[in-house]
Amino acid sequence: MLGELFYIFIFPGFVFLINFAWIAEFIDRKIYARLQNRVGPPWFQPVADFIKLLSKEDIVPAASNPKMFKIAPLFALASAITAFFYIPLWKADALFSFNGDVIVVLYLLTLPTLAFFIGGWYSTSLYSRIGSVRSLMQLFAYEVPLFMGILSSALLADTWSLREIAVFYTSHPYVWMFNLLGFAIALVSLLGKLEKVPFDIPEAETEVVAGGFTEYSGRMLAFLRMTLDVEMIVGSALLALVFFPFGLNLHPVIGFLIFIIKILFIISLISLLRTVVARLRMDQMINFCWKYLVPLALLQLLFNLTMKGMFFR
Amino acid sequence: MRPGKMLREVLGSIFKKPATNLYPAQKLDMPDRFRGKLKFYPERCIGCKMCMRDCPTNAITINKVADNKFEAVFDLSRCIYCAQCVDSCPKKALEPTKEVELAQLDKNKLRVVFSYKESQEKPKE
Amino acid sequence: MHNSKDFKIPIGPQHPALKEPEGFSVALKGEKILGVDIRLGYNHRGIEKAAEERTYIQDIYLIERVCGICSHSHSTCFIQAVEEIAGLAVPRRALYIRTIIGELERIHSHLLWLGVAGHEIGFDTLLMYSWRDREVVMDILASITGNRVNYGMNTIGGVRRDISPEQSQEILIALDILEERTKYYIEVATQESTIIKRLSGVGILSREDVLRLDAVGPTARASGVKRDVRADDPYAAYGELEFKVITDERCDVYGRTVVRVKELMESYKIIRQALKNLPDGPIAIKAPRKIPAGEALSRYEAPRGEDVHYVRANGTEKPDRVKVRAPTLANIQAVKHMLRDRYLADMPIVIAAIDPCFSCTDRLIALKEQESATGKIISWPALHAYSLEWYKKQGIDFTALNKKLSAKGLTG
Missing domain, CATH: 1.10.645.10 (Cytochrome-c3 Hydrogenase, chain B)
Structure with missing residues (x-):
């Protein structure tokens, strides 16, 4: 019992996750800056931003629905953190596990997007409404390839449980290499979930100011930003487990280091991707997802089905 | 058509020094022709007030303190640093310097007076 | 340009896309633009x-x-x-x-x-x-x-x-x-x-x-x-x-x-x-x-x-x-x-x-009275008086403040 509470609140739960989220944001911003030949922020910038936002006034628009407006950020953060407890991190075991938790984690990661929509919609600002509708529209584009990419890996392991995926890939080393195409698809879709360039359409600042976040300020904005950072960690952890499931049966310390390296690798890939492309338009983004990502994901599924039929019966 | 055209350039930047100039820590050299804060040589001034006449913002005032002795008052908050007064002056009593950091919290400090007595500097010529 | 029932979104005078203040009022249908109204004059300097x-x-x-x-x-x-x-x-x-x-x-x-x-x-x-x-x-x-x-x-x-x-x-x-x-x-x-x-x-x-x-x-x-x-x-x-x-x-x-x-x-x-x-x-x-x-x-x-x-x-x-x-x-x-x-x-x-x-680009805008058919240009004092009236109707009275300011020579 005490161990579980420690897991949830201290390590690798809440406290660790939030600190790691700050570090991840710093690394993302620093790499982004260095790739653009800039200096970039100092290491404490994300923490300083967070503390500054906490000390600011919370402004709730008079026309908004205050309950929904206030609850959305907390709901988003809570669901992103909850998803973390189902993912095996550096050993082939997680805090909670049951058959079907892959689906649960994927939907827990969808909930923040929904919360962003609700928060944006109920803040009633014009920019917020356009932004929040955009984030829902975008959801329909990236969600399918993301699910298909992740499930293709689960299919090969013949299980819907993340723990058993980990167990399977640990007992079959090098099989993860079959899923590299799936990783590429999931990574690109993850950019849509994290609302980063080229898929930062919902919060495109030159078009809709800050999209659904326009009316948020103070503590609630701090939580929303924290949600995006935590989502980045949880999303990368999920991708790291599903597509790079190695080093899970080693000594915990070495396993932990490998886990950190995997996450940072995925985060730097995200930074690199968002450096070299321009933002797409909504119609182009949906086109891209359904025309290229989904067929590629289907190809990966087909490949995995064939492999499974041939080797892992 | 190829996505990520700037990829190579971008990756090369990792090993390059950032182009950013860390301003307050690292100061830039102004070019020789820079038009900064003005300098006034009271000894050369003949009080023709051409500078006052040509100044687009009335930032400069020449006051007579005694016979053939003049002082100049600059209002740095009005000056646009065009240095037209330098061109207008027939006796080269005005000179632009390279001084740029002129911001002040106290507005009164923006008024610079070059009084006749204070200036001990001999003209360079 | 467009009727009042449309979903209108203001781009400017203050907006991240614009580097200078300028008013664009965009009528939207979903993401599609139905019409744009441009209003100049936010940065007129005479x-x-x-x-x-x-x-x-x-x-x-x-x-x-x-x-x-x-x-x-x-x-x-x-x-x-x-x-x-x-x-x-x-x-x-x-x-x-x-x-x-x-x-x-x-x-x-x-x-x-x-x-x-x-x-x-x-x-x-x-x-x-x-x-x-x-x-x-x-x-x-x-x-x-x-x-x-x-x-x-x-x-x-x-x-x-x-x-x-x-x-x-x-x-x-x-x-x-x-x-x-x-x-x-x-x-x-x-x-x-x-x-x-x-x-x-x-x-x-x-x-x-x-x-x-x-x-x-x-x-x-x-x-x-x-x-x-x-x-x-x-x-x-x-x-x-x-x-x-x-x-x-x-x-x-x-x-x-x-x-x-x-x-x-x-x-x-x-x-x-x-x-x-x-x-x-x-x-x-x-x-x-x-x-x-x-x-x-x-x-x-x-x-x-x-x-x-x-x-x-x-x-x-x-x-x-x-x-x-x-x-x-x-x-x-x-x-x-x-x-x-x-x-x-x-x-x-x-x-x-x-x-x-x-x-x-910005130039002077002549404000015209709404009712008059020919259009009469409002003078500065009239506009000033009109604004005071307008705020009074909204429940804010600037008359006292205005007197104070004009005593110091800060208005008009």
Whole structure:
């Protein structure tokens, strides 16, 4: 019992996750800056931003629905953190596990997007409404390839449980290499979930100011930003487990280091991707997802089905 | 058509020094022709007030303190640093310097007076 | 333009996409734009009127500040008009120096535009790189003229500063760097697929529309209209220099991008020629303080398009009338046309594609009383009284405060 509470609140739960989220944001911003030949922020910038936002006034628009407006950020953060407890991190075991938790984690990661929509919609600002509708529209584009990419890996392991995926890939080393195409698809879709360039359409600042976040300020904005950072960690952890499931049966310390390296690798890939492309338009983004990502994901599924039929019966 | 055209350039930047100039820590050299804060040589001034006449913002005032002795008052908050007064002056009593950091919290400090007595500097010529 | 039931979203006067305050009211249906209303005047500074209150020498610096980016364009345009009225024969060396500064300014303006365009389509990397490289030309301008913007280079009858042989070497070295970088940006703009996707087919302005709406500069040239004052009505030293007028047949934002980056290459060519043929001689002749009575219209190809200044002199030290028509004013109507049936996401880049400079464009708005059919212009005291009334109706009474302020002489 005490161990579980420690897991949830201290390590690798809440406290660790939030600190790691700050570090991840710093690394993302620093790499982004260095790739653009800039200096970039100092290491404490994300923490300083967070503390500054906490000390600011919370402004709730008079026309908004205050309950929904206030609850959305907390709901988003809570669901992103909850998803973390189902993912095996550096050993082939997680805090909670049951058959079907892959689906649960994927939907827990969808909930923040929904919360962003609700928060944006109920803040009633014009920019917020356009932004929040955009984030829902975008959801329909990236969600399918993301699910298909992740499930293709689960299919090969013949299980819907993340723990058993980990167990399977640990007992079959090098099989993860079959899923590299799936990783590429999931990574690109993850950019849509994290609302980063080229898929930062919902919060495109030159078009809709800050999209659904326009009316948020103070503590609630701090939580929303924290949600995006935590989502980045949880999303990368999920991708790291599903597509790079190695080093899970080693000594915990070495396993932990490998886990950190995997996450940072995925985060730097995200930074690199968002450096070299321009933002797409909504119609182009949906086109891209359904025309290229989904067929590629289907190809990966087909490949995995064939492999499974041939080797892992 | 190829996505990520700037990829190579971008990756090369990792090993390059950032182009950013860390301003307050690292100061830039102004070019020789820079038009900064003005300098006034009271000894050369003949009080023709051409500078006052040509100044687009009335930032400069020449006051007579005694016979053939003049002082100049600059209002740095009005000056646009065009240095037209330098061109207008027939006796080269005005000179632009390279001084740029002129911001002040106290507005009164923006008024610079070059009084006749204070200036001990001999003209360079 | 559109009825009140539509979903209307304000872009500006304060908006991240706009670098200057300007009001756009966009009627939307989903993401689709039904119509756009443009409201000018948020940044009106009354420069034309102020110019009448100042001497010609003071006006040079005032007119230079019409625009930050094309400061040399405006001051040259104004000075050309004054020199024509006064009948001054400007030394050839001065004309060449004006040309060189004008082209350096075009380089810095176009590189700036490239970065802004990148930012508008969410490509911040392009912004960072093109602005980094723009520093090269900014440094050159600073070392020749003494300032990065608002060069203060022109004076009536010539220029104020000479270009020394060392400086012309400096310029040539900088041009080599810039040329290499520009070639790279041409490659990026014509090959990076996300840029092409975002720019091509956006903001279509056909050749006929350009002629009908009188668009100028790169906006017109990208629709295949060969309209360039440098070639059509050469001023300064352009008549003696050889260059190509870049046009493009794409008629969209992508075409405008291509025209601009290719114009950079022409600018390098022009500067190299001008430096090679730089004639010897004085850089300025003495100009009279009083300009004889007369009037003149002067045209100048600013980076954003044709700039027109009209000056009327009355024989005194001060001009009788100065009229500025900045290129953005000619292009702003085209924006409205270009946005028809486009998406909201295209709005920032379509506006940016004309390289707008709203402060230059802004002019006086005459407020008319709503009810009267003929339209009566409201005077300042009447407007002041009306605003007090209006706020009183909203439940805020400014009368006491207003009395306090007018006692101190702070109002009206």
